[in-house]
Amino acid sequence: MNRGSRPDYEAYAGDLFGEMILADTASAAPAPPGARPLSRFVPxxxxxxIAGAAAAWLSQNxxxxxxxxxxxxxxAVNFAAADPRTHDGLDAVSRxxxxxxxxxxxxxxxxxxxxxxxxxxxxxxxxxxxxALLAALLAAxxxxxxxxxxxxxxxxxxxCGASAALALYGVIGRERVDQARFTLTLVILAAASAIALIAYPPLTRMLGFDDAQAGFLVGASxxxxxxxxxxxxxxxxxxxxxxxVVKLTRVALLAPLVTLAALWIARVEPLPASVGRARVPVLPGFILAFLGLVALNSLLPLPPALAGHALTLSKTLLLLAVTATAMRTRTDLxxxxxxxxxxxxxxxxxxxxAVALAYAEWVIR
Incomplete structure (x- = not known):
């Protein structure tokens, strides 16, 4: 960005990790470390x-x-991200x-x-x-x-759809997958899951599946x-x-998948030397925290209400993260x-x- 020109919003767009900071004005001097007010996150x-609340209202009604x-x-409202005052808050929510x-x-x-x-x-x-993994890699x-x-x-x-995509994107990085592709992946995942919710239960009845077969099919696919x-x-x-049980077992496998993904992608698609060391460690801190909570939940009899409130808060935070990510994405891309x-x-x-259907039909009884 040239001094005296307007901020280069296009260069900033789609930065999920908030690593690029543009000056609000050409003459603004860089703030000393620790001097930036917390109010910068508010816009x-x-x-x-507001966008997340609108999404929740649509979902509920x-x-x-x-x-x-x-x-x-x-x-739809990503034009708001053209204002640099929104960048800090959107990036904090996204990350x-x-x-x-x-x-x-x-x-x-x-x-x-x-x-x-x-x-x-x-x-x-x-x-x-x-x-699922092999089919996606072969299709790509x-x-x-x-x-x-x-x-x-x-x-x-x-x-687990969007949650796993967000976790995987943390180790894949925007250097390998740009923000527009990542957002489109989230859109496709959400649409596919919505179609499955409508179509799979009638499919299990049409095929005459018992409860064990039907539960495995929908939980696994x-x-x-x-x-x-x-x-x-x-x-x-x-x-x-x-x-x-089947679905939460898939969620429990998030941590090993992210770890293996970090190791594998570093070998098959290494970043240029100019990028430097990976931003996210092989086992990210948030995955370690996830495993810690699984261990705590396994060892101590936690109140059921706590799990319910945690799920509500988790869904709220993920909704806000996805909404903020979409707002920072250029629709033209x-x-x-x-x-x-x-x-x-x-x-x-x-x-x-296909695999879940075959396994439920021939193995699950």
């Missing part, structure tokens, strides 16, 4: 909170998936909100739940997740996209946690209980991505459904 956080509503509203939301998911999982699922469903879950390669794109789409589909569990209870209470950007998530979704 961006306020705008994200019209049944729109809340993450999808947050993405669409964020994209720290998503990490806190993922950490709080640890209250929903215990080691006993994973163990109680049994070896047969766990083996099937591993097959479904592997199929077939259409000439990078392995990082396939890893993002496949890993998010294999684990629907991306979003709330929608996977909701689809299970749409079949029956027993199917809902099975879907909950989204439009320029084309149909190829859809293929990794689409391939992973189809593969996970």
């Amino acid at each position: 961006g956080m306020s705008i994200a909170a 019209y049944g729109v998936p809340v993450i999808l509503a947050g993405l669409l509203i964020g994209l 720290h909100g998503l990490r806190a939301g993922i950490v709080l998911l640890g209250f929903q999982v215990t080691a006993m739940q994973v163990a109680a699922m049994g070896l047969v469903p766990f083996a099937g879950l591993a097959l479904v997740m592997s199929a 390669r077939a259409i000439g996209q990078s392995p990082a794109i396939g890893l993002l789409g496949g890993g998010a589909t294999a684990i 629907i991306h979003d946690v709330a929608q996977a569990i909701g689809a299970g209870f749409a079949v029956s209470d027993a199917a809902g209980a099975q879907a909950t 989204l439009l320029g991505l084309g149909w190829r950007a859809v293929m990794p998530v689409l391939a992973a979704t189809i593969a996970s459904l």
Whole structure:
């Protein structure tokens, strides 16, 4: 950005990690460390909170998936991010909100739940997740996209949708996947999960699945946690209980997947030397905190109300993070991505459904 020119908003757009800071005016002197007021976060956080509240209202009153509503509203009002006063708040919500939301998911999982699922469903879950990852990587390669794109789409589909995508993006980095592609991945994930919520319960009835088969199918193949569990209870209470255990087992596997993803992507798609060392360690701090909460939840009898409040807070933080991320995304870049950007998530979704169907039909009884 040249002195005397207007701030280069396009260069700043889509910086999820908030590492680029533009001066509000050409003559503004850099503030000394520690002198920046906390009030700088208010404009961006306020705008994200208003957009998130609108998304929650749409979800509550019209049944729109809340993450999808947050993405669409964020994209619709992203003109607000042209004002540099919103940058600090939006970036703080995008980065720290998503990490806190993922950490709080640890209250929903215990080691006993994973163990109680049994070896047969766990083996099937591993097959479904592997199929989703492999399909996304193959689709990305077939259409000439990078392995990082396939890893993002496949890993998010294999684990828990937007939450996993946000965690994976932390180790993949914007140097490998730009913000527009990342946001489009979130949109596709939310849309696919919403379609699955509507279509999968009738599919299980049409195929004559019992509660165990139906619970495994929806828990193993629907991306979003709330929608996977909701689809299970749409079949029956027993199917809902099975879907909950299967889905939360997938959530528990978020930490090892992110760790393996960090190791793998560093080998197959190393960053240039000019980028320097990776911004996120092999096992990020928020993943360690997630594992710590899982351990705490497994060892101590925590009040059920605490898990409920933690889930509500987690969903709120993730909604705000997704909305803020969408607001910082240039829609012109989204439009320029084309149909190829859809293929990794689409391939992973189809593969996970096909493998889950086959396993439920022939193995789960």
